[in-house]
Amino acid sequence: MENRSASGTRIINAVFLAVVSLLAVAAIALPSARAAELSAADVCDREAGSIFDLQRNMVFPAVATEDIKIGVALSACREAYNQKSGARTEFQLARVLDKAGQKIQSQRILGEAAEHGHALAMTNYAVLVGEEGDTATEFALNQKAAAAGNILAAYNLGVSYRDGMGTSVNGELAIAWFERASLAGDDVAAFNLAVILDEGKLVAEDNAKAAKFYRLAADRGNVDAMVNLGLMLENGEGINKDIPAAREIFRKAANEGDAFAGQKLAALSVSDGFETAMLPKASRIK
Template sequence: MTILRAGLLASCCAVLTLAQADGARAQISLTPPGVQQQPAPKAAPKAVAPKAAPKAAPQAAATAKQAAPAKKAAPPPAAKAPAQPAATAPAPDDPNVDLAYGAYQRGKYGEALRIATARANDKGDVRAMTLLGELYANGFGTNRDDAKAALWYKAAADRGDREAMFALAMFRIAGRGGPPDRGEGAKLLASSAKLGKAAAAYNLGLLYLEGQTFPQDLKRAAELFRQAADAGSPEAQYALATFYKEGRGVEKNPVETAKLLKAAATADYLDAEVEYAIALFNGTGTQKDEAAAVQLLWRASRQGSPIAQNRLARVLVVGIGAPIDKIEGLKWHLIAKSKGNGDLMLDAELDKLSPEDRAKAEAGARRWLGRK
């Protein structure tokens, strides 16, 4: 197996809109002589936006999943209400219980709003202020009001709450609750990152990668991605892996690339699953393990990655790393092709099938795609 290379880092446009960056995406090459290989689509690091549901513990989490690599660079979806667990409300006299966050997590938003408002106004409770920002930002228990959300986030941020700093930074960058102010947003991200907020470090790294709010500084971006990656951010692990792969801001290091891809893949980061599968398949920076690679390709294919679907199709058609199964393989080829990931070699293989086998592959693809 050899590795063909196309694009890995491209533009990032979720909460932050980033300029295009160069990079490379590995491919499993199963192309016979004389057949042109279709390049893999480009992916991108994605900004991490605040989650709709902070945790009930101190420093409630405010990060959200994407989108990206990537998974692709698209605006983050509207915040969804968290599922309501069956747990009953805690006893009000328990000093270790945060009743406002408990109500929030059970979907009792009106109750959360009432308790948090009283605590914020009467006791100056910082976490209650952050929760009020979340409630107004998402329209939970009240009408959505970005201006009020920004005021509560600022009140909590001024009192040192890193979650509020991060949420307010994303508001400033996106222009919610007031005009856009990327400079102030960057300062808030830096303050939140210093207090250990992984998503803040990651998004600040994206700003240094972009090179608009600050002059582009790949070394500084890599440092911030490392901070967030070490704190467990799969987005940062994947972004830093691309840096090590291409030698951007750091020295090229295929072993470190594979290590970071594995960490992000373990956290179910779809693009990392695909990239790590390819690294395993080719033995790049890690021990070659075709069987493990194919298992990852199956998982990523079922999650909807057209790149994984294309690679899985090639594996099954050629029979490397898995038994030959042309009908199943070409089913996945048709699924990937329906999403714009064509492959001339697999088209040629599809044309070689008997009419009966081709009908089976096409029927399997239609079933997977939800068609009759």
């Protein structure tokens, strides 16, 4: 009886080990099987999707330029491109080619993606044609991209209307586009909007609103905005005069390496009652 029992136990153990082995093999094979299910376009999306691309495949996290693995990304995106997988794949292939140093081919395919309506491709391609002097085409491409919701294009339109690049100077439209980009989280757009309102050259001066957008940009870490907001707090321009608050924001800017902020901090730290003459607008950061 004991021998039979022992024999039976060995048989059960053998079956158990066999089942465990099969499960282990299945567990190893499963990721490979799942990986095999991804198309070339899926792998391209996974390896080369940009955080600035609202049209990217949101199933996969965005990939920073410095994190692109050129080997796998280039292979997948080339295959997807050859399979005519669409404008997003074209843009992503152009992105990988640029990272790989293949600039001419990257620009050609970026142009294809822009022509096929990819918003981020349009605003990136707009930069290239603008550098070649075609500001009218640059402006038109940014208009299309901004209409599709691209924030970089919205910012670029703000610059175009502010500086008259590819279009006539228009302060109101510059503010409108900078504000759209600002509300989407762009700190430089918020700063530029504030400067327009602060200077009062393109639109009527509005120091209160300027201070609001300087603060918005400063809260997002924009050092230039910190300096200008500090000056407004110091002098009570567009905002209640508040020397301790001015000192604190100058300190933040100085900690980021801004030399002028360091000088202002030193001056205001002499005493709480220390006051400086109002600096002219021209001394502010533009």
